[in-house]
Amino acid sequence: MTVSVVLFTCDLRLHDHPPLRAALDTSDEVVPLFVRDRAVDAAGFAAPNRLAFLTDCLADLDAGLRERGGRLILRSGDLAEEVAKVVAECGADTVHLAADHSAYARRREDRLASVLGPSGCAVQVYDTVSTVVAPGTVLPASSDHFAVFTPYHRHWARQTMRIPLAAPRKVNVPEGIGSEPLPARRDITGVSPGLARGGETQARARLTSWLRSGADAYEEGHDDLAGDRTSRLSPHLHFGTLSPVECVQRALRKGGSGAEAFVRQLAWRDFHRQVLAARPRAAHENYRSQHDRWRTADAAREDIEAWQEGRTGYPVIDAAMRQLRHEGWMHNRGRLLTACFLTKTLYVDWRVGAEHFLSLLVDGDVANNQLNWQWSAGTGTDTRPNRVLNPVTQAKRYDPDGTYTCRWVPELAGLEAPYVHEPWKLPGLERAAIGDYPDPIVDLADGLARFKRARGRA
Numbered sequence: 001m002t003v004s005v006v007l008f009t010c011d012l013r014l015h016d017h018p019p020l021r022a023a024l025d026t027s028d029e030v031v032p033l034f035v036r037d038r039a040v041d042a043a044g045f046a047a048p049n050r051l052a053f054l055t056d057c058l059a060d061l062d063a064g065l066r067e068r069g070g071r072l073i074l075r076s077g078d079l080a081e082e083v084a085k086v087v088a089e090c091g092a093d094t095v096h097l098a099a100d101h102s103a104y105a106r107r108r109e110d111r112l113a114s115v116l117g118p119s120g121c122a123v124q125v126y127d128t129v130s131t132v133v134a135p136g137t138v139l140p141a142s143s144d145h146f147a148v149f150t151p152y153h154r155h156w157a158r159q160t161m162r163i164p165l166a167a168p169r170k171v172n173v174p175e176g177i178g179s180e181p182l183p184a185r186r187d188i189t190g191v192s193p194g195l196a197r198g199g200e201t202q203a204r205a206r207l208t209s210w211l212r213s214g215a216d217a218y219e220e221g222h223d224d225l226a227g228d229r230t231s232r233l234s235p236h237l238h239f240g241t242l243s244p245v246e247c248v249q250r251a252l253r254k255g256g257s258g259a260e261a262f263v264r265q266l267a268w269r270d271f272h273r274q275v276l277a278a279r280p281r282a283a284h285e286n287y288r289s290q291h292d293r294w295r296t297a298d299a300a301r302e303d304i305e306a307w308q309e310g311r312t313g314y315p316v317i318d319a320a321m322r323q324l325r326h327e328g329w330m331h332n333r334g335r336l337l338t339a340c341f342l343t344k345t346l347y348v349d350w351r352v353g354a355e356h357f358l359s360l361l362v363d364g365d366v367a368n369n370q371l372n373w374q375w376s377a378g379t380g381t382d383t384r385p386n387r388v389l390n391p392v393t394q395a396k397r398y399d400p401d402g403t404y405t406c407r408w409v410p411e412l413a414g415l416e417a418p419y420v421h422e423p424w425k426l427p428g429l430e431r432a433a434i435g436d437y438p439d440p441i442v443d444l445a446d447g448l449a450r451f452k453r454a455r456g457r458a
């Protein structure tokens with residue numbers, strides 16, 4: 001009887017899962033294992049919103065396995081040691097897992113190999129589980145990664161993709177392998193009230209309905225803040241309840257300019273992953289230094305708090321920051337505006353913003369979050385690092401009648417454009433009617449001048 005272990009990490013699904021397929025093809029029995037990794041908790045990465053979403057994903061994965069005659073084994077502690085214990089208990093000859101690309105994920109793979117080495121158990125790592133194109137597959141002539149998205153995307157789009165795999169019909173799990181009880185979402189405190197539900201079942205339903213009725217309007221609608229017309233698949237892609245390969249193939253099969261624009265966004269995920277794989281320190285250090293001497297957290301404390309709480313006096317910024325707190329998710333245009341506002345208008349270090357986002361975002365992801373923050377701050381891969389987005393102009397363009405803004409900043413409900421985006425311009429009595437909604441914490445022209453001076457462009 002041959003046995004292998006499938007170690008699930010950020011790939012919590014049964015459809016299109018190459019490690020699971022390989023394990024089932026080569027072994028009589030398979031142990032589907034998830035380890036609640038102590039190192040991830042210690043690093044503060046297990047924020048309540050992601051933890052709550054994870055519990056949904058694990059419950060759904062377990063249910064899917066049970067429908068196929070199996071079950072999920074859950075352990076917690078030191079990941080490599082827990083895997084080694086399970087390997088010893090079931091006599092597995094191979095551990096199959098998906099490749100991941102952060103510095104931590106690499107260390108995890110190395111440690112697994114060294115801890116399992118003496119037992120003779122092999123570790124098999126599979127690409128294109130969490131990406132469409134694996135980092136390092138497409139390279140420019142003279143570097144170990146692409147630093148600019150457009151040429152990367154050109155090469156990316158020409159790659160041959162593997163065919164998505166069906167979910168298995170049957171999973172035989174050996175008897176007698178103990179599991180901790182699955183965590184319950186209700187036991188997690190500090191979860192955003194509007195947090196989406198996780199799990200592969202939800203993810204597949206969302207992909208199907210969005211491709212059917214949302215994708216066609218994506219190209220022209222993706223920046224429409226109030227319309228909320230993006231796919232909202234990011235948490236599912238983060239936890240791997242959806243396969244990015246399958247998303248791309250289904251979108252391409254559907255066809256049309258909206259589906260193509262969506263596929264281009266998916267290429268951004270891979271782009272950031274190949275940057276991070278080549279430059280793991282970009283998770284914490286400037287990818288391209290602009291010699292910034294950011295305001296210190298102490299000097300900017302009040303501004304940072306106002307930004308975090310959605311009380312900057314710039315309605316669209318406040319709306320987006322309140323959406324983040326309420327849903328654990330924020331529209332991409334909101335992320336761009338709030339990140340630019342913090343780093344350029346308030347001239348605060350991108351790491352302060354990235355950390356706050358990671359404390360709340362359900363899709364919070366080292367590659368996408370840190371590198372998008374760097375892009376916004378101009379220390380990353382943006383080819384126009386000093387561009388500054390004006391929150392008032394942008395609000396008028398992407399939330400023309402203020403619907404999105406008023407949804408999240410009810411103090412301003414009833415105000416018409418343009419006042420909803422510039423309430424400080426209201427005449428006296430009407431100004432008084434919006435209660436304690438704050439005046440702007442910074443004058444945009446002053447913020448811009450400070451930024452230009454700092455970047456030597458005054």
Ligand SMILES: Cc1cc2nc3c(=O)[nH]c(=O)nc-3n(C[C@H](O)[C@H](O)[C@H](O)COP(=O)(O)OP(=O)(O)OC[C@H]3O[C@@H](n4cnc5c(N)ncnc54)[C@H](O)[C@@H]3O)c2cc1C
Binds near residue numbers: 336369
């Ligand atoms: C400051 C900042 C921080 C961000 N942090 C994260 C993060 O932690 N996790 C995360 O998944 N995305 C992050 N993004 C990227 C983007 O905002 C989200 O992926 C997107 O808003 C998710 O919504 P959606 O699923 O409806 O996206 P859609 O517009 O429907 O796009 C489809 C998918 O493409 C991918 N995608 C879209 N835009 C980007 C992008 N710019 N970079 C990488 N992938 C992208 C996502 O997986 C997304 O689900 C960040 C962007 C900024 C500006």
